[in-house]
Amino acid sequence: MTSPVGDDDLMAWVDGRLSPERLRLVEAFLSEHPEVRTRLTCQMAQARQMCATFAPAAEEPIPAAMRVGAILERRRRPAWWGALAASLLLGAGFGSGWMSAQHFMPPSAGIGALAQEATDNYRVFSVDMPAAGEVAPDGREGLLRQASLRLGRRVAIPDLSRSGYRYAGGRLVATPHGPAVLFLYNNEQGASLVLMTRPMKIDKTAPMAATRQDDVARVSWALNGMGYSVVGSRSPETLHAVAEEAQRQLTHI
Template identity: 40%
Template sequence: MSNRPITEDDLHAYVDRALEPEREAEVVAYLEKHSDVAKRIAAFSDQRDLLRSALLPIAEEPLPPQLNLARIIESQRRPRAPAFRWAIAAMLLLSIGGLSGWVIRGATQVSTSGLTALAQEASESYRVYASDHIRPVELRDSTELVQWVSSQLRQPAKLPDLSKSGYRLMGGRVVPTAHGPAAMFMYDDDHGERLVVLTRPMTSDQNAPMAPLAGGDVGGFSWADGGMGYSLVGHGAAESLRPLANEVRKQARSI
C-alpha cells in the first residue's frame, strides 16, 4: 500500500470506477475511516447510477429523422415557399419538444439503485415485519433458514451472531426486491427492541464503504463487500447502531 494521500481526483475516479485495484482498495480503506467523506461519495455514486439508468434507454434509441443533421442541411439547400419553411421549423420544434419529453420521462421513472435502494428495502422490511407480533419471521430454525436463504440467493449465506451485543436471532425470511431476492434476518433484545439485517447480491456499488441512513424513526447503516450488500436497520439514531453494523460486517468478511 502506497503512502500517497487520497485526493479529490482519487475520490471522483473511485465514483467513476476508474481506479486501479490497489488504489481502489486504498480509497475504500480511507472512506471507512472518514464517515463524512464516505457519505458524500455514496451520494455521488447514487447520482451516477440514477443518471446512467435514466439516460441509457434514450442513448440506445435511434435519432429521430427530423433531427438528422444531413437531412436538415439538405432541406435548407432546396428552394421552399415561405409557408413551407415555417412548417419545417414548427416540425423541428415539435420534434425537439418530443425528445425533451423522452428525457423527462426517463428521469422521472428511474428507480433507485446501489446502497440507496438497499437501504430503502431494509427500512421497508423493518417497518412491515418488525411491528408484526403474529408472524414477523417465516423460518425460526437457523439451519433451515441458512439453507433456504442460500438456495434463493444462489450463494452461501451466514447468519450474523449478535448475542454478545445483547440481541438474539428471532428468525428470518426471503423478501422480494426490485433487484432480486434478499435475505432478511430479525433480532430482538430483552426489552423487545428489534433489528433487521438485509443482505442480497448487488448489481451496482458492489464494494462500498459503510454509510448511515435515516428515515423518520428508522436508522442504520448500509455497505457492500465483494458483490454482497448489507443493511442493518432499527429504531433510533443511526450512530447508536454503528457497533452492531461493524460486528455484522466483521462476521460477513470472515465467511
Template identity: 45%
Template sequence: MSIRPISEDDLHAYVDRALEPERQAEVAAYLESHPDVAKRVAAFADQRGWLRSALGPIAEEPLPPQLNLSRIIESRRRRPSSARWAIAVMLMLAIGGIGGWTMRGATQAPASGLAALAQEASDSYQVYASDRTRPVELRDSTELVSWVSSRLRQPVKLPDLSKSGYRFMGGRVVPTAHGPAAMFMYDDDHGERLVVLTRPMTSDQNAPMAPHAGGNIAGFSWADGGMGYSLVGPGAAEQLRPLANEVRKQARSI
C-alpha cells in the same frame, strides 16, 4: 393447522383478486388485525381503481386500422385516431410504471446500489418488525441459512449479535426490485427489534459503510465482494454503528 405467512406477493394478489378463495380469506383476516398493513393495501386498491377509471374508456375502443403493422411500414403518416392510441399507450406505460412503484411504497423513480438496498431494508423493517404475530417465517437457523443461500445463490452467513444483547428471532426471503433478499430479525430484552437484509448487488458491489435514516428508523448499508448488507432499527444511526461493524466483520469471515 398453521396458516402460511402472508407475503408481499399475497398482498398484491389480494388487491388483484387473484388468490384462491381460502387464501383471500386468510389475507383479509390478517389485514383486520394489522391496520398499518391494511392502510397500505387500501392505497393499492385506490391506485388500481384510478387506473381502471382513467384508461378504461380508451381500452374499450377498437384498435384503429392505422396501427396495423403492415400499414405502419407502408406509411409513416398517422391519422388522429392513431395518434390518440399512441398517446394512450404512452400514458398507460407511464402511469403503469408510476403505479407499480407506488404499490411497492415508492414515490419516485427507483433507486439503485446502496440507496436501493437501504430502502429495501427499511421497508422490510416497517412491514415485519411491527408484526407481533408472525414477524418471521423460519426460526430454525440451520434451515433458514440453507434456504436463503439457495435462493440467493450465494453462501449467506447468519450474523450472531448475542454478545451485543440481541437474540436471533428468525428470518425469511423477501422480494425486492433487484431479486430475492435474505432478512434476519433480532430483538433484545426490551423488545426492540433489528433487521439485517442482504442480497447480491448489481451495482455498488464494493461500497463503504454509509448511514441512512428515515422516519423513526435508521441504519447502515455497505457492500463487500458483490454482496450488500443493511442493518436497520429504531433510534439514531450512530447508535447502530457498533452492530453494523459486527455484522460486517462476521460477513467477511465467510
C-alpha cells in the same frame, strides 16, 4: 327601423368616450330603455372596481426586458442566439428536474436502493416480532440452505448477542432487484432490528453509509458482491456499532 344607437355607442358610454353629440343620443336611448341602462351601469361599476384593483400594478415601471429598446436589441441578434437560449433553458430545466428527482425520489439502485428495501421490510415485519420470522430461530440451518440456493451465494446469520440482540428468526423476501433474506433480531427491552442481504449488481463493494428516514435509521454496505443493511429505530451511532459487529463476522464467510 334600425336604432341609431349601436353596441359601440353603448360600450363607449360605459367607458366615457362619447362625443357630446353621441352622448345626447345615447342618453335619450337609455331613457327609453331603462333595462339597458341598468345593465350598463353594472358594467361601469365593475370596470371601475377593476381599475381600482390593478391601479398599483399599472403605476409600476415597465420591466427592462419589455421596453422597446430591449425588444429591438433582441430582434437584431442572430438567429442562432434564440436557439442557444432555448437550449440553455431546456438544460437548466432538465438539470433542476434531475436534481429534484435525486433529492425527493427514492434511490433506484445500489446501496441506496438496498437501504430503502431493507427499511420497507423492517416496517412490515418488525412490528410482529418474533412471529414475523417465517423461519423460527431453531430452523436457521434450513433457512440458510434455502437462502443460499435462492441468492446463489453463501449466506450466514451474524451473532449479535455481544451488541445485546438475539436472533429471532428470518425469511426470504422479494425486492425489485431479486430475492433477499431478512434476519430479525430483538433485545431484552423489546427493541427490534433487521439485517437484510442480497446480491448487488452495482456498488458491489461499498463502505458503510448511515442514513435515516423519519424515525428509522439504517447502516448499509457491500462486500464482494453482497449488500447488507441493518435497520432499526435506534440512533445511527448505536446502529453503526451493531453493523460493525455484523460486518466483522460476515467478512470471513
